[in-house]
Amino acid sequence: MQSLVDFLNGIIWSPVLIYLCLGAGLFYSITTRFVQIRHFREMWRLLLSGKSSAQGISSFQALAVSLSGRVGTGNIAGVAAAIGFGGPGAVFWMWVVAFLGAATAYSESALAQIYKEEDEDGQFRGGPAYYIEKAMGQKWYAWIFAIATIFACGVLLPGVQSNSIGNAVETAFGSGGMIETTIGTFSLAKIVTGAFVSVILAFIIFGGVKRIANFTQIVVPFMALAYIVIAFIIILLNINMVPTVFGMIIGDAFTPMAGVGAAIGWGVKRGVYSNEAGQGTGPHAAAAADVQHPxxxxxxxxxxxxxxxxxVCSATAFMIIITGAYNVHGGAEGAFLVQNLAADVGANGPMFTQLAIESAMPGIGKPFIAFALFFFAFTTILAYYYIAETNIAYIRRTMKVPGMMFALKVVLLVAVFYGTVKTANLAWAMGDVGVGLMAWLNIVGILIIFFLAKPALKALKDYEAQQKAGVTEFTFDPVKLGIKNADYWEKRLNGGKSKPAADVDDSQAEPVKPTA
Incomplete structure (x- = not known):
């Protein structure tokens, strides 16, 4: 299994995808005139405004749901892996992909809002499958994305998150002995952790998107703040080392100890895994928000x-590098370019971060990271469920197979338990397959959509024009902007309700003309 997954990763995460992620971010940064800088103040204002409705959630709730997917294992274990395999310079490339990716995130999330729908239960649904079908007119491509996303978010990615929870608990509290099962021999700690996570997860996912949003809007900001405070304390205790750490990150980014390719490759791979810009996951939560303008x-x-x-990622990186709690693997098996820790301390896991905090705050690091990872990873699993659910809702617009949602819940719970007890290398490799597949499909899709109609750019210019005019209540008229198939916004502008998703004629390969 490990060999097969590694082979697939070698194809999916070829240098082409690495530079596609960076190139798409640079392209959208230029075409939006660096929207991620120009509208920084407006981002803050919008974050604190807006309310939820019967159909959708507030901007802050949507941010919390998407952050629950972004702020997760990638911020703790992913950063450790980037440093462990690409050297400190990989952190620089995580910064680059984040800065450029912020423009990509604007574009894909605006598209999700433009082409969102109300489903048969009256809730907003949207995401890449929806905007690929409506803006590109290619239903087959939308279906490929939907199926790939259901598989990735329902089967492959949850195991990465739960695996880190299991590893962190085992590191903090011990294995508790080994137990033989029909699928292998596992520690009691991991089995108990997997069962506990699965039970709590079942309670929430059977409660619907509102329960997910209400849970994440409380947990995510609290845990992110607690984590950053701990990191800030460790950095302050070693403030004299901060210039040295910056020098290592910047210097190794271009002449890195593990080679430029390793630093860029691991930095971009783990950067995309962590912040999800271009991956196509964030737009699902973005579409659920009830806002005045896409x-x-x-x-x-x-x-x-x-x-x-x-x-969050920078906080992790600085803790690890300041305390020296990392190894850098060389090209050969068992070879190290830098070895500060024992050879059996794995980079694909939370141990670097746990040991970093433990060295600065003895007795706190291991249990704190286990606790933080539980909430970070748990909320990420919730986000994955919501994403998979949204893509099943997309498929059900055409093919109503009974029990699809229930089957998703069961499969995801099994994947979470299985991921908790399995080895970290296999879990992360399977997660990379899911992330890479979605990134390929989504980035190619949003670039094609840009050259076909530029809907996200038109929406941005329209919003900026209304800002300049000093309006207090923003409106969005897709027909006036030449944007087709934005049915929800057309009906909203006309004082009506959007056409139910079940009534949409999606049998055509070409875009449907807008309805009056």
């Missing part, structure tokens, strides 16, 4: 990239 949620989601990578 550009507003695009800006809010753009801001989430800063929180994830420039704040």
């Amino acid at each position: 550009a507003q949620q695009g800006l809010v989601q753009s801001f989430s990239i800063y929180i994830d990578t420039l704040l």
Whole structure:
């Protein structure tokens, strides 16, 4: 299994995808005139405004749901892996992909808002499958994305998150002995942790998107703040080393100990995994928000990239490098370019971060990271469930197979338990397959959509024009802007309700003409 997954990763995460992620971010930064800088103040204003409704959630709730997907294992274990395999210079490339990715996040999230729908239960649904079908007119491509996303978010990615929870608990509290099962021999700690996580997860996912949003809007900001405070304390205790750490990150980015390719490759791979810019996951939560104008949620989601990578990931990186709690693996098996820790301390896991905090705050690091990872990873699993659910809702617009949602819940719970007890290398490799596949499909899709109609850019210019005019209540008229198939916004502008998703004629390969 490990060999097969590594082979697939070698194809999916070829240098082409690495530079596609960076290139798409640079392209959208230029075409939006660096929206991630120009509208920074507006991002803050929008984040604190807006309310939820019967159909949708507030901008802040949508940010919390998307951040629950972004702020997760990638911020703790992912950063450790980037340093462990790409050297400190990989952190610089995580920063680059975050800065450029903020523009990509605006574009994909604005598209999700423009082409969102109300489903048969009256809730907003949207995401890449929806905007690929409506803006590109290619239903087959939308279906490929939907199926790939259901598989990635329902099967492959949850195991990465739960695996880190299991590893962190085992590191903090011990294995508790080994137990033989029909699927292998596992520690009691991991089995108990997997069962506990699965039970709590079942309670929430059977409660619907509102329960997910209400849970994440409380947990995510609290845990992110607690984590950053701990990191800030460790950095202050070693403030004299901060210039040295910056020098290592910048210097190794271009002449890195593990080679430029390793630093860029691991920095971009783990950067995309962590902040999800271009991956196509963030737009699902963005579409669920109830806002006055699509550009507003695009800006809010753009801001989430800063929180994830420039704040939380940087906090992890500085703790690890300041305390020297890392190894850098060489090209050969068992070879190290830098070895500060024992050879059996794995980079694909939370141990670097746990040991970093433990060295600065003895007795706190291991249990704190286990606690933080539980909430970070748990809320990320919730976000993955919501994303998979949204893509099943997309498929059900055409093919109503009974029990699809229930089957998703069961499969995801099994994947979470299985991921908790399995080895870290296999879990992360399977997660990379899911992330890479979605990134390929989504980035190619949004670039094609840009050259076909530029809907996200038109929405941004329209929003800026209304800002300049000093309006207090923003409106969005897709027909006036030449944007087709934005049915929800057309009906909203006309004082009506959007056409139910079940009634949409999606049998055509070409875009359907807008209805009156």
